[in-house]
Amino acid sequence: MRLWRRRRRTEDDFSAEIRAHIELEIDRFIGEGMQPEEAQMAARRSFGNLTRTQERFYESLRLMWWEDLRCDLRYARRTLTRTPGFSAAAVLTLALGIGATVAIFTVVNAVLLRPLPYLDADRIVAIGHYAPGLTQTNLQSSTGLIAYYRENARTLTRMAGFKMRDVNITSGGAPARVRAVAVTRELFDVLGMHPERGRPFYESDVQQGAPRVALLTHATWRSRFGGDPDVVGRQILLDGHPVDIVGVLSSNVVFPDPAASITPGFSGLREAQLWVPLWLDPKGIFGDFGISTVARLTPGITLEAARLEMDSLQHRIPERFRIPPKLLEKWGWSVRVDRLRDHVVGGMSRPLWILFGTVGFVLLIAGANVANLFLVRIESRRRELTVRLALGATRARITRSFLAESLVLALAGGAVGLLIAAAGIRLLVAYSPARLPRLHEVSVDGTVVAFAIALSLLAGVVLGALPMLRLPRLAFAALPLDLGRGGTTGRERHRVRRLLIVGQVALALVLLVGCGLMLRSVARLYTVDPGVRIEGLLAVGVGGGAQRDRTQTVTFYHNVLDEVGSLPGVASVGAANILPLEANGMSGTAVNPESRPRVENEVRPLARYKAVTAGYFETLGMPLLEGRRPERADSELDRPVVWVNRAFVRQLLGQRTIGEHFGIEGRTLEIVGVVGDVREFGLREDVRPTAYLPLRAIASVGLQEMYVVVRTTDAPAPAVSALRAAVGRVDASVPLTTVRTMDEIVASSVAEMSFTMTLLAIAAGVALMLGVVGLYGVTKYIVGQRTSEIGLRLALGARPADIRAMVLRQGLGVALVGVIVGLIAAYALARIMASLLFGVSPHDPATFLMTALVLTAVSVVATYLPAYRATQVDPLVALRCE
């Protein structure tokens, strides 16, 4: 360390000084009357050992440290290759720990730490409005609000709006329904980017009568247009309209992130493949919510300042839009301004940090195992160390040579770990839920490599420091007398080892509890009744086609149902515009049934509604509780009828159910049936009041695609090609978007939770394994050290059972302390997990108890084996084992 503090003096300078000294001496001797040669010799003689003086200066420079280290590293490499078993065990254990930690860190780094790939991304904010009294989700913004903020907000310079929409594309390959995002031209300024090719959108692109234009994302340009360099200027057909491609976005722009909470209400996580311009009415109206909004902070303005200003602007909304202030209050109206990154990452930040902590635990356990290996190694090298100390090696010098060994091991472990991490990341990305935002950005970069190196160095230094705990004792205890093998070993010599085992068991228990809680949550989730019969159910997405009006749309889908229904292996068919468990995008409306008028200040839950055809309820297996089923005639004749679920009856209706009237989409509908509750919003979400309308009632408003549900018979389900052909017989230009079984839909609904569970299970499994190996190894080692003692006991008449009991008692004692410490730690830490759990308390006694039992049982096995082996020794051999 001194090396850095001091202004370095060169060796040459020092040599010059010595030369000057000798010359001065020569001068003196000559002055005293000597001959020059004689004087020279006398001067040299009087100086003494010149080389030693030089050496001492050299050492004082601490350059020696580096020289020694290099020497130590060479020596360490030789020592380690001489004990390949130890080295391999240590490297692999460390690699496992470091690899797991680095893999999760890579995800944490990409998702949580790295800024979004935009210019000054931390100055981009997302704006959302919330009105819990109206609806549960983010209302986004409206044209009126955006216009209002653009006029008044000083803390935000640029504000852009965007909306997701799906379009049928019929050029460049097979017809497909693709996701597009409609953006205002300001988005390019807000994100601070320019298309890679071509141009951004201009004001002129949204003027009346301007030619339609679109931008391709990089991925679409590559996949659908083969990376055609002349793609700009080409014309494509979107929803049957000719559209000019004016540019291609660069590859790092994936906007909006498909998993981001910035675009809620859009089910099916798909990346936008096209950008089209969005026109916002500059006058604007207050109520047309659903426009996602991002903006850039004015230079020099903090996020807090922007939040303050936006909050204060809310107070003038009643005045500007002529809304009674009391109404806003009743809705619980509020505005939220968040960094875009926080918005994108949303709810994934907690599970990721928890996983990161988890693998940190695994690393600690792995480290403890290697530490134990090291301690054993130091013990076995007592003789060598004693000799080295006796020969005059300083403790620092010996510590340094251990440090060199641990560094070599740790760096090797880190290198292997990095490879494990790289492989692990691929698996992680492949199996992670689609809801993980910024997934496409996950990659090993400089930060990750630096993290891996830092981790390895840290591990190396900590492990290398272990001998320092031992050396003071060695220096005194291991005097030459101790050159022979120590007869008995002191109890406290194993103290560090036992502490490490306690730590390992405790950490493993914490992970097992976490894993157990997740396991129970997922199990609970699977026991939730979705309200539909899952087995033998297919869901086929069918695009809207080029139907011009409601009648055509209704006829089209009815024909599709006929064709699909006539396929072999199909028992029944039906269709809806939204599938169960995936209803995030379901529209909601306030309901005022005739027989239950709204009371002043009453806030009622919104009713969600979706469109269904005849056969939908039967196909899904939803029970009809009252009234009649939907018929095709309901749509064909445009009857004003509606079905509701039980939650609707319970929460929104009064006395009357069948025959009750209420308004949706500007029409008054009559309830003609009540069906069972379905978890439309996912297994974790409560059942909400839901209305089912005939297809016709909704056909003109936002009908993007319909999902044909198919109940198959015992015979093999129809192949995708058969389904495609069936739809093709009705209209060849209509794409099939997705074909999934209901099982898959349920699985993806629990994907996030089971992903977290799987990772926790892997971590806990590794932790358990390492912990058990550690416990086994240490018990075995201690028993080995006591071989002669045990032999003596046996010779003196101790029964093998007594010996076994003694070893077991000592091993288990340590493990049980670990279990207790672990239970306390798990109790304290479980609260962090609460938000990830479902239907189980973070302090679930059953989980805690089971985990403790499992760990204790495993510990018994791990200690029993060495205990059993100990009693197998022949007393004679054992006694001679000096």
Next chain:
Amino acid sequence: MSTRATERERIALLQGTLDLLILRTLVFGSEHGQGIARAIQNQSEDALLVDHGSLYPALQRLEERGWISAEWSTSDNNRRARFYTLTRAGRKRLVSETKRWHQLTAAIGRILGPEEA
């Protein structure tokens, strides 16, 4: 070590005293290493032996601690040499060390008793 012949007559310096003597020598002005060694030997009337192998590391050490500073300069007889000067901190150190030394010798003297003839 200087010549074998004188070794027995001269007293090797006690650990730590060399630093004190160097500081003391520099009170009278800056001096180079050889000069310091000579000054110590002369002032002790050749009773003390300055091991040059210790002298330069000692100078180095004192310089590091900031008690003396060094500069290349020219000697009386036109030789380039590294001259050492006492710093303010060095002066303070000298005072405190001298006091300690007197206490130490007095204490040891009391134990050992009066010098025998």
